[in-house]
Amino acid sequence: MEGPAIELRGVTHRYDVDEVLHSIDLTIEHGEIFGFLGHNGAGKTTAINILTTLITPTAGAASVCGHDVVEERIAVTECIGYLPAEVRLYPHMTAAENLEFFAKLSGVPEPRVAVAETLAYLDSTDLADRRLGSFSTGMRQRIGIAQAVLHRPQVLFLDEPTAGLDPLGVRQLRETILRLNQDLGMTVFMNTHLLSEVARVCTSIGVLNHGNLIYKDSIEETTRRFPDEASLEDIYVLMEGPAA
Amino acid sequence: MIVTIAGQQIVSLRRQRIFLGLLATFLVMTALAGVIGWSSHNTIVRAYDEAVRVLAAAGKPAPPNPFTHKPPLSLLSNMAIYIPLIGALVALVLGHLSMTDDQSSGIGRLVFSRPVSRTSYVLGKMLGAGAVIALILAVSTVVSALSLLVVNGVVPSIEELGRLCLFYLLAWLYLMVFALVGMVTVLMTRRQSLALLSALGVWLVLTFAVPQFTSGAHPTSSLNPVSQPVSTSQAFFDVTAKARPYSVSEQYKEASARILQTAGAESTFETVKRVLPIVVLLGGLGLLAVILVRRHDYSRSIAGE
Numbered sequence: 141m142e143g144p145a146i147e148l149r150g151v152t153h154r155y156d157v158d159e160v161l162h163s164i165d166l167t168i169e170h171g172e173i174f175g176f177l178g179h180n181g182a183g184k185t186t187a188i189n190i191l192t193t194l195i196t197p198t199a200g201a202a203s204v205c206g207h208d209v210v211e212e213r214i215a216v217t218e219c220i221g222y223l224p225a226e227v228r229l230y231p232h233m234t235a236a237e238n239l240e241f242f243a244k245l246s247g248v249p250e251p252r253v254a255v256a257e258t259l260a261y262l263d264s265t266d267l268a269d270r271r272l273g274s275f276s277t278g279m280r281q282r283i284g285i286a287q288a289v290l291h292r293p294q295v296l297f298l299d300e301p302t303a304g305l306d307p308l309g310v311r312q313l314r315e316t317i318l319r320l321n322q323d324l325g326m327t328v329f330m331n332t333h334l335l336s337e338v339a340r341v342c343t344s345i346g347v348l349n350h351g352n353l354i355y356k357d358s359i360e361e362t363t364r365r366f367p368d369e370a371s372l373e374d375i376y377v378l379m380e381g382p383a384a
Numbered sequence: 385m386i387v388t389i390a391g392q393q394i395v396s397l398r399r400q401r402i403f404l405g406l407l408a409t410f411l412v413m414t415a416l417a418g419v420i421g422w423s424s425h426n427t428i429v430r431a432y433d434e435a436v437r438v439l440a441a442a443g444k445p446a447p448p449n450p451f452t453h454k455p456p457l458s459l460l461s462n463m464a465i466y467i468p469l470i471g472a473l474v475a476l477v478l479g480h481l482s483m484t485d486d487q488s489s490g491i492g493r494l495v496f497s498r499p500v501s502r503t504s505y506v507l508g509k510m511l512g513a514g515a516v517i518a519l520i521l522a523v524s525t526v527v528s529a530l531s532l533l534v535v536n537g538v539v540p541s542i543e544e545l546g547r548l549c550l551f552y553l554l555a556w557l558y559l560m561v562f563a564l565v566g567m568v569t570v571l572m573t574r575r576q577s578l579a580l581l582s583a584l585g586v587w588l589v590l591t592f593a594v595p596q597f598t599s600g601a602h603p604t605s606s607l608n609p610v611s612q613p614v615s616t617s618q619a620f621f622d623v624t625a626k627a628r629p630y631s632v633s634e635q636y637k638e639a640s641a642r643i644l645q646t647a648g649a650e651s652t653f654e655t656v657k658r659v660l661p662i663v664v665l666l667g668g669l670g671l672l673a674v675i676l677v678r679r680h681d682y683s684r685s686i687a688g689e
Contacts, residue, residue, distance in 0.1 A: 185683075192497040194683040214499045222497035228489035230392070232399035244388040245498040287494065297497075 143206045145170045145295050145327040146191060150200035153186050160186050162351045163200065168344070170294070173321050173328040175338035177376055178348035184331040185225070187348070188299050191329070192222045205294050218247070221293035221326075225300040227284030231273035235259075235283045238272060239290055246291035258290040262316060278309040285316055289326070296320065298330040302337060310334070314341050339372040347379050355379050385500060389508025390515060393482050397516055400481055406474045407520060413466045414524045418531020421459030455645035456538040457547055460528050464640035467555045468591050468633050475559040476583045478516055479566020482509050484576050492682040506567075506677040510670060513563040514556075521552045521559070551643045557662050558636045562587060564669035571676035591633050597624035598631045632662050 146168040153161040160183045168174045178184050189195045190202055193213045202209045205219040229238040236255055243251035259265045264282045272280065281301065288296060298317070302310050314337055320326045332338060338345060338359075345362060347355040357365070359372075366375045397403050428450065436446040486492040495505065525548055532538045540548065562583075569582040628634060639658040641647035 189683040192493075194493055194496055195681065214501070217497055217499045220497065222494065224490055224493050226490060229491060229494075230396050230485060231489075232396050233392075237395060241388065241392045242494065242498065245385070245495065245500050247499060 143203075144168060145172065146174075146202075146204050146329060148187070148191075148200065148202045151187070151190060151197045151202050152199040153183070153190060153195070154198045159198075160351050161190075161197075164348075164351075164353050166346060166353060166356060168327065168329065170327050171321070171325055172344050173317065173342045174330065175342035175345045176329065176331045176348065177333075177335070177338065177345055179380065182348040183351045184348055185299055188222075188297050188329070188331060191216075192220060192297055193217055219294045221288035221291065221296045223281075223284045223288040223296075223298045223301055225303055225331075227280045229272050229280070229283060229287065232271060234269050234271050235264075235275075235286075236268040238283065239287055242287045243290050248291050254290050255286075258286045262286055277304040278306065278312075281305060281309065281313065285313070289320060289324075292324060293326065295327045295329065298328065298332075300331055300333065302332060302334045310337060317341055335371070335373045335376055345372075347376065349380055385504045386508040386511055389500075389505055390512035393509060393512030394516055396485065397478065397481060397512075403474075403477055403481060406470070406477055410466070410470045410474050410520065411523060411527060413470050414463065414527045415531055417460050417462040417466060418528060418535045420462050421531075422535045425459060455544075456532060456540060457544055457551075457644045458646045459532060459538070460548075460551075461641070461644055461646040463524075463528065463551070463555075464637050464644065464646075467558060467640075468636060471555065471559050472562040472587055472591065474520065475513075475517060475562035476566040476580075476587055478513055479563035479568075480570055480580050480583055481566075482513055482563075483567045483570035484579065487570055488576055492680075496682050502678045502680075503674055506674050509567060510560075510564070510673070513567070514560060517556055517559050517563060521556050524555075525549060525552045547643050547645070551640055554636065554639055554643065554659060554662075557659070557666060558632070561632065561662060561666050561669060564666065564673055567673050568669060568676060571673065571680055590631075594627075594631045595634050597621065598628035598634060599625070629657075630661050632665055635659070635661055 144167045146166070148164045148166040151161055151164045151166075152159065160181075164187065176184050176187065186195070190197050190209060191204055193209050193216050196210050204216045207215040207219070209216050229235075230241075233241070236259070239255040239258065240251045243254045248254045255268075256265070259268055262282055262285060264279075264286060267275070267279055267283060272283065275283070281304075285301075288298075301313055301317075305313060317328055317330070318341060321328055330338075330342065342359055344356070344358045346353055355362075362372070362375060366378065432449055439446045486495060496502070528548060529540055529545065532540050565586045566580075566583045569586070570576075570579040573579040573582060635658040638647065639655050642650055642655045642658075
């Protein structure tokens with residue numbers, strides 16, 4: 141794997157006249173678990189939308205797995221997995237049917253085998269034949285993770301993955317992310333508000349404030365740099381400032 | 385990829401109650417068309433027999449039975465009304481549901497985070513809708529043939545079966561127009577309810593409003609499959625009646641009437657000319673759907689209810 145897993149160079153994005161990302165420069169290496177922090181409306185989801193090829197940046201360039209997100213959209217989508225903030229797959233279809241559909245879209249050679257293996261890997265085989273419409277938030281999240289990883293992507297994008305989960309669900313998700321990173325070597329890019337999880341899971345963090353990337357470093361370096369702060373939450377508040 | 389997307393749509397649709405309810409209504413109406421044809425036929429024949437008896441008693445000759453030379457397919461003439469009414473509604477809902485799930489729930493975001501081109505996606509959606517409509521109409525063809533055989537005691541000839549298939553092929557083209565209207569309105573609006581209301585508005589305009597003007601505002605001509613333009617002295621309707629060749633619902637009914645032989649014969653070229661506006665509209669809507677999907681911002685969901 142040559143070059144960084146994710147790279148943004150001067151990425152700017154505007155919705156009509158509102159500039160939500162201001163010339164972001166960011167590099168994330170393969171194997172990192174990157175926590176992207178920021179207040180609501182900071183531009184975190186916009187960044188994920190650009191990196192997953194859903195929208196085109198107004199200016200600048202971004203690449204994932206060495207492929208440009210605008211010029212090589214299909215190549216980018218072949219190497220990524222994505223879990224949006226609110227997972228709602230087809231409610232009239234079973235979990236296995238939903239996953240098989242996404243496996244086929246990803247060009248997985250044996251979709252049924254991939255679905256069975258992924259569900260087993262995520263301890264979710266019991267959900268396979270149930271329709272999504274009857275699922276709790278936690279169950280939907282498990283199937284959402286399954287759809288994001290069943291084609292074994294190199295880079296996994298998670299947008300607020302802990303939203304709506306109970307403490308047990310949060311813990312399961314944390315363990316899953318760590319396993320995916322350690323077992324399969326997946327690079328993880330995670331938008332989140334849950335700083336306690338970032339401290340436990342992530343290897344590096346970035347802080348976005350009103351569309352500006354104000355901080356990016358490893359967790360180790362961050363705690364070394366702010367020795368007086370008791371927790372990552374304190375560090376985050378310090379970075380964002382009282383007005384945030 | 386196109387087939388995968390179409391397959392997903394078929395699986396999802398067959399489990400949605402609203403769609404299944406409309407489909408059941410359409411199939412019941414198909415069966416009823418045969419029964420209504422049989423009932424009308426019997427009523428007229430009974431009246432004719434009674435008239436023959438009265439005339440014979442008076443020593444007068446009876447005129448020939450009006451049904452003697454009536455083609456058997458004319459017993460299904462009501463189908464040419466049910467398709468623009470109930471069939472088009474089924475197609476509208478089908479088109480709406482096939483797009484709205486992906487829009488409102490954010491599934492579109494997941495689909496386009498996969499190696500899927502937007503053109504393949506929309507073609508897959510159209511193929512899925514086309515396949516479902518074809519399946520519905522195939523069942524309708526069998527139900528119609530059976531109703532001719534069982535209810536009316538008519539064994540359709542090969543030519544009549546061919547005409548029946550042609551009639552349903554034309555119905556497929558017509559219903560696809562409305563399936564695409566259902567899809568396009570979802571892509572053009574940001575609320576599900578507005579999308580469905582807009583689609584219903586288009587259906588009302590094409591099925592009722594336009595024929596009202598192009599047929600000289602004759603109130604029954606929008607429903608009568610064998611109607612002729614009403615001559616009117618009003619200058620306004622003289623002008624609007626000139627648009628009649630482009631009124632897709634009327635041209636559909638006219639062409640259907642020729643295929644089912646419920647209206648006077650005309651050359652094949654004339655009948656094909658009637659189908660042309662439907663094909664052009666279908667092509668235009670298909671192109672519009674492709675353009676809209678290619679431009680659509682799938683990072684945002686439309687509002688549900």
